[in-house]
Amino acid sequence: xxxxxxxxxxxxxxxxxxxxxxxxxxAVIKKEELLNVxxxxxxxxxxxxSVITGTDYKDHFEVVYNFYSYNKKQNLVLKxxxxxxxxxxxxxxxxxxxxxxxxxxxxxxxGIRFTGHxxxxxxxxxxxxxxxxxxKDYDMNTEQFVTIGEKGEDIVSTDGSNLLRRK
Amino acid sequence: xxxxxxxxxxxxxxxxTHGVLRFRLRMDGEIIKExxxxxxxxHRGTEKLGEMKTYMQFIPYTDRLDYISxxxxxxxxxxxxxxxxxxxxxxxxxxxxxxxxxxNRIVNHLVSIGSLLMDLGAATxxxxxxxxxxxxxxxxxxxCGARMTFNYIKPGGVREDIPEGFMAKLNEFLKDxxxxxxxxxxxxxxxxxxxxxxxxxxxxxxxxxVNYGMTGPTLRGSGVNYDLRKYEPxxxxxxxxFRACVRNECDSYARYIVxxxxxxxxLHILRQVVxxxxxxxxxxxxxxxxxxxxxxxxxxxxxxxxxxTPPAGEVxxxxxxxxxxxxxxxxxxxxxxxxxVKIRSPSFCxxxxxxxxxxxxxxxxxxxxxxxxxxxxxxxxx
Numbered sequence: 001x002x003x004x005x006x007x008x009x010x011x012x013x014x015x016x017x018x019x020x021x022x023x024x025x026x027a028v029i030k031k032e033e034l035l036n037v038x039x040x041x042x043x044x045x046x047x048x049x050s051v052i053t054g055t056d057y058k059d060h061f062e063v064v065y066n067f068y069s070y071n072k073k074q075n076l077v078l079k080x081x082x083x084x085x086x087x088x089x090x091x092x093x094x095x096x097x098x099x100x101x102x103x104x105x106x107x108x109x110x111g112i113r114f115t116g117h118x119x120x121x122x123x124x125x126x127x128x129x130x131x132x133x134x135x136k137d138y139d140m141n142t143e144q145f146v147t148i149g150e151k152g153e154d155i156v157s158t159d160g161s162n163l164l165r166r167k
Numbered sequence: 168x169x170x171x172x173x174x175x176x177x178x179x180x181x182x183x184t185h186g187v188l189r190f191r192l193r194m195d196g197e198i199i200k201e202x203x204x205x206x207x208x209x210h211r212g213t214e215k216l217g218e219m220k221t222y223m224q225f226i227p228y229t230d231r232l233d234y235i236s237x238x239x240x241x242x243x244x245x246x247x248x249x250x251x252x253x254x255x256x257x258x259x260x261x262x263x264x265x266x267x268x269x270x271n272r273i274v275n276h277l278v279s280i281g282s283l284l285m286d287l288g289a290a291t292x293x294x295x296x297x298x299x300x301x302x303x304x305x306x307x308x309x310x311c312g313a314r315m316t317f318n319y320i321k322p323g324g325v326r327e328d329i330p331e332g333f334m335a336k337l338n339e340f341l342k343d344x345x346x347x348x349x350x351x352x353x354x355x356x357x358x359x360x361x362x363x364x365x366x367x368x369x370x371x372x373x374x375x376x377v378n379y380g381m382t383g384p385t386l387r388g389s390g391v392n393y394d395l396r397k398y399e400p401x402x403x404x405x406x407x408x409f410r411a412c413v414r415n416e417c418d419s420y421a422r423y424i425v426x427x428x429x430x431x432x433x434l435h436i437l438r439q440v441v442x443x444x445x446x447x448x449x450x451x452x453x454x455x456x457x458x459x460x461x462x463x464x465x466x467x468x469x470x471x472x473x474x475x476t477p478p479a480g481e482v483x484x485x486x487x488x489x490x491x492x493x494x495x496x497x498x499x500x501x502x503x504x505x506x507x508v509k510i511r512s513p514s515f516c517x518x519x520x521x522x523x524x525x526x527x528x529x530x531x532x533x534x535x536x537x538x539x540x541x542x543x544x545x546x547x548x549x
């Protein structure tokens with residue numbers, strides 16, 4: 001029995017559909033059930049959270065979780081669909097500590113918010129950065145200028161006014 | 168005695184952070200109470216670039232992620248593309264790929280161990296490491312003209328066949344390297360000062376290492392017997408004889424020993440590959456309607472279309488890069504450019520665990536532990 005079938009059997013209400021991501025079994029699950037399903041997945045022996053990917057599909061966001069089991073030597077993929085207006089999914093930091101930075105990165109670049117994350121701030125871009133670059137409607141033409149303020153904070157502007165020493 | 172806590176910034180420009188990385192340290196005297204890595208100084212938006220370039224145009228960008236070991240980066244992306252489009256690769260090309268990737272693993276570990284020792288205050292190893300690295304780089308140069316950023320592995324094969332004299336020089340390198348590794352071990356492995364600096368420093372249990380998503384030598388140093396080449400074999404690793412190098416001590420010393428052992432295993436792999444190298448064409452051609460190339464050098468620049476459209480779909484493929492698990496997630500919408508490229512870089516994920524590893528240690532121990540994680544900032548910040 002494949003891992004997705006097992007998941008479907010255990011949590012029939014949570015699984016929307018099953019399919020394949022390349023050669024890896026994939027289950028699309030309900031957004032509200034993510035934490036529940038992830039807990040079950042961990043119980044099933046999928047101890048390695050390999051990657052979290054967020055993708056902007058213009059009318060919705062997809063968040064893809066790639067799991068692997070070191071004991072069973074099996075892959076499992078979970079996919080969650082989030083609204084485009086308010087992309088929010090549950091954080092998995094309570095189950096995998098490695099999810100911390102992966103979720104911060106996804107928030108930073110794709111703009112998906114992870115509820116329950118202890119420290120959901122930008123990780124690669126400066127704090128005041130405008131927009132999330134991997135969203136498809138990200139403004140590529142406006143330049144952003146970053147300087148460091150008195151207290152070490154990042155100051156971002158679009159006109160470069162923060163670059164001038166004298167006001 | 169009452170003491171005040173002190174915030175210290177280590178970096179972003181610091182010789183032992185191997186690039187531009189900042190540690191924000193909350194110190195109680197000499198003891199680290201909290202360590203927060205601050206990233207992003209080298210962020211170049213590689214994933215966004217991936218969406219704006221065609222598949223072939225993106226390959227050179229992968230070189231610039233982990234620039235110490237660029238061949239595995241090339242290969243990881245190309246493998247994802249090949250899985251997406253169902254491209255077959257001829258056997259000789261796979262052999263060449265394994266040769267360059269294993270050579271690159273040796274180069275990576277030489278740089279890693281060399282810079283670790285330099286951070287600890289011993290300058291010999293980096294000289295020795297770079298001396299042997301130079302020989303390997305000359306081999307790479309013979310192969311594709313570049314020494315660090317290769318752009319050599321392409322979907323369906325490799326860019327050019329191996330040139331004349333390459334195999335002889337490779338054999339020489341292998342013979343030489345065997346003795347060199349013995350030298351390193353005599354110099355370092357049982358050095359008392361080195362052992363005092365490394366043993367029981369930066370300890371992370373197997374359970375934690377898995378939970379933090381650590382991979383590669385850092386995971387195997389914590390006693391988890393896992394190597395993607397072995398348990399999810401790709402390319403020709405299925406037919407090769409090698410073992411996953413594991414140590415159970417979970418500390419910095421264990422991770423160092425794993426790297427030394429891996430170099431030996433790489434040599435073992437290379438010897439097998441050299442002996443069984445098949446004579447055949449080096450690029451796949453059946454599917455894309457281009458005449459088959461024989462194993463002659465230089466006749467190849469048009470074997471694979473510069474612009475091609477894989478079918479729509481998504482794929483996540485991962486390989487055992489020298490630093491750990493390197494994965495590329497590609498979502499294709501059936502156009503000439505990827506819809507989304509996500510890079511799962513080993514350095515980024517391994518670095519997640521450093522705050523846990525150095526809690527309660529001193530700053531020099533942070534340097535030792537960080538050195539054995541072996542990150543490249545191009546790979547962390549992407």
